[in-house]
Amino acid sequence: MSNAATTAPALLDSTHEIDGPWMESVLAASHPTAAVRGVTTGPIGAGNVSDTVKVVIDYANRPEGAPASVIAKFKPSDPAVHAHGLGSGAYHREIGAYRIIGERGACRIPQAFHVAGDETNINLVLEDLTHAxxxxxxxxxxxxxxxxxxxxxxxxxxxxxxxxxxxxxxxxxxxxxxxxxxxxxxxxxxxxxxxxxxxxxxxxxxxxxxxxxxxxxxxxxxxxxxxxxxxxxxxxxxxxxxxxxxxxxxxxxxxxxxxxxxxxxxxxxxxxxxxxxxxxxxxxxxxxxxxxxxxxxxxxxxxxxxxxxxxxxxxxxxxxxxxxxxxxxxxxxxxxxxxxxxxxxxxxxxxxxxxxxxxxxxxxx
CATH class of the missing domain: 3.90.1200.10 (Aminoglycoside phosphotransferase (APH), C-terminal lobe)
Structure with missing residues (x-):
């Protein structure tokens, strides 16, 4: 897989869509030489307000500092919970918060490798803090x-x-x-x-x-x-x-x-x-x-x-x-x-x- 061909990450609807090419495109901004062979995912957390998975990354080329794993937080697959997210504006706020807090280094939050979405969807790829x-x-x-x-x-x-x-x-x-x-x-x-x-x-x-x-x-x-x-x-x-x-x-x-x-x-x-x-x-x-x-x-x-x-x-x-x-x-x-x-x-x-x-x-x- 070549980073030269990597494009901006697509906005995904489900954590099931996460694959090697997508993860490589996510990492391109912070680790442009990373080459990803594939990924494995597994759910973490209760999943009450989002679908959250741990993504373990299999690299063909892993540059220094590239994460061994990340956490991906997406909109919930449960229609009722998703409806609440739509009605409450939760996606838009979390996207905005990760962007402005990360830009200013305002306080300790998980490092965000990727923040994307709108009022109807959210793709967050975050630092794996399962050790905490x-x-x-x-x-x-x-x-x-x-x-x-x-x-x-x-x-x-x-x-x-x-x-x-x-x-x-x-x-x-x-x-x-x-x-x-x-x-x-x-x-x-x-x-x-x-x-x-x-x-x-x-x-x-x-x-x-x-x-x-x-x-x-x-x-x-x-x-x-x-x-x-x-x-x-x-x-x-x-x-x-x-x-x-x-x-x-x-x-x-x-x-x-x-x-x-x-x-x-x-x-x-x-x-x-x-x-x-x-x-x-x-x-x-x-x-x-x-x-x-x-x-x-x-x-x-x-x-x-x-x-x-x-x-x-x-x-x-x-x-x-x-x-x-x-x-x-x-x-x-x-x-x-x-x-x-x-x-x-x-x-x-x-x-x-x-x-x-x-x-x-x-x-x-």
């Missing part, structure tokens, strides 16, 4: 893991600060534009949670969940003076952890809900959902200080008083999304174990920071 340790949402993150995640989030947010709604890429989710859609789902989820978990959560948590459902639209519409690119779903199970020179580094994955948001949306989402209440209370302020140091080292400072005020309201992001998930996920033991772990953490954080009252006060301004 995936986060476990039910078990939660350790404080050291959390510090690694906040370092990457701070770098992401600072790199793209400041942004505004007029000039930001149009594919980023705007909170105000999502308000009506998510308000209905979250209210339904809140009503379901109060009934389903009546005997499994304390009354104070049930009351808080109900209050969040009533407040959700106003929360989405809160005016923000500080906006940036945000991940939107930084749960610990959307993070891989690798060891680099004896320290833990977080790799952020799954960028389907990337948006234009206040930085504390991501910070509050992660800390309120991925740390146990006990661990969060013990290290929360230290983690916020570390985040702000990283942020300030990259761009203009984020005053702590402003950050803390934003954090008080934005940490409701975790509770809002968990509650919305109740409306769309099946009612079974696996899902309920996950949801209850999240709700207990989300509610503890919202109680600790009096987030409902803080949001009501900001709405009333």
């Amino acid at each position: 340790v995936p986060g476990n949402q039910v078990a939660g993150a350790t404080p050291a893991d959390a510090a690694a995640v906040l370092t990457e989030l701070a770098a992401l947010h600072a790199t793209f600060t400041p942004m505004d709604t007029a000039t930001a890429p149009d594919w980023l989710i705007r909170m105000s534009e999502a308000a009506d859609y998510w308000a209905g789902i979250t209210r339904t989820g809140a009503e379901t949670a109060v009934e389903r978990y009546r005997d499994r959560l304390p009354t104070a948590d049930l009351d808080l969940i109900a209050a969040a459902g009533e407040l959700v639209r106003s929360w989405y519409l809160l005016p923000q003076t500080r906006l940036t690119v945000s991940h939107g779903d930084p749960r610990v199970d959307n993070v891989l952890f690798e060891q680099v020179e004896g320290r833990t580094r977080a790799v952020l994955i799954d960028w389907q809900v990337t948006g234009l948001r206040n930085p504390m949306y991501d910070v509050g989402y992660f800390l309120s959902g991925s740390l146990s209440a006990e661990d969060r209370r013990a290290v929360e302020h230290d983690l916020l200080d570390g985040y702000l140091r990283t942020f300030s080292a990259i761009t203009g400072g984020y005053p702590r008083e402003e950050a803390v005020e934003d954090y008080r309201t934005q940490l409701l992001s975790g509770l809002m999304i968990t509650t919305a998930a109740i409306a769309v996920l099946p009612d079974n033991d696996v899902v309920n174990t996950l949801i209850l772990a999240l709700l207990e953490r989300n509610c503890a954080a919202a109680h600790d920071w009096d987030s409902i009252r803080a949001t009501e006060q900001r709405v009333a301004r």
Whole structure:
């Protein structure tokens, strides 16, 4: 096979179409002398929102640095899941996120060898990080893991600060534009949670969940003076952890809900959902200080008083999304174990920071 004849990679519809010539065309940009004899593929992950395979590459000529294997992430073959991807704009956002974050080196994400697609399809060929340790949402993150995640989030947010709604890429989710859609789902989820978990959560948590459902639209519409690119779903199970020179580094994955948001949306989402209440209370302020140091080292400072005020309201992001998930996920033991772990953490954080009252006060301004 000759690289001289290699053309731009075709946009494929299925991971079953991945073959040697296509992979050679993908690698041509980064390794122009690579010659690929063939490939073998095997599925990885649960495949809930995409079809993802590991591609092992058989080279006729392997230049230095060429990967032995890559990860290919394509649109899902399940028609219902694909319909959700089409309706939600997930493909367009993940394509945009990998492009702009990769161009700026904003934070640690898998290296992208190929990013292609549009609103209807996606072809991602990424660095194989199957050696890294995936986060476990039910078990939660350790404080050291959390510090690694906040370092990457701070770098992401600072790199793209400041942004505004007029000039930001149009594919980023705007909170105000999502308000009506998510308000209905979250209210339904809140009503379901109060009934389903009546005997499994304390009354104070049930009351808080109900209050969040009533407040959700106003929360989405809160005016923000500080906006940036945000991940939107930084749960610990959307993070891989690798060891680099004896320290833990977080790799952020799954960028389907990337948006234009206040930085504390991501910070509050992660800390309120991925740390146990006990661990969060013990290290929360230290983690916020570390985040702000990283942020300030990259761009203009984020005053702590402003950050803390934003954090008080934005940490409701975790509770809002968990509650919305109740409306769309099946009612079974696996899902309920996950949801209850999240709700207990989300509610503890919202109680600790009096987030409902803080949001009501900001709405009333």
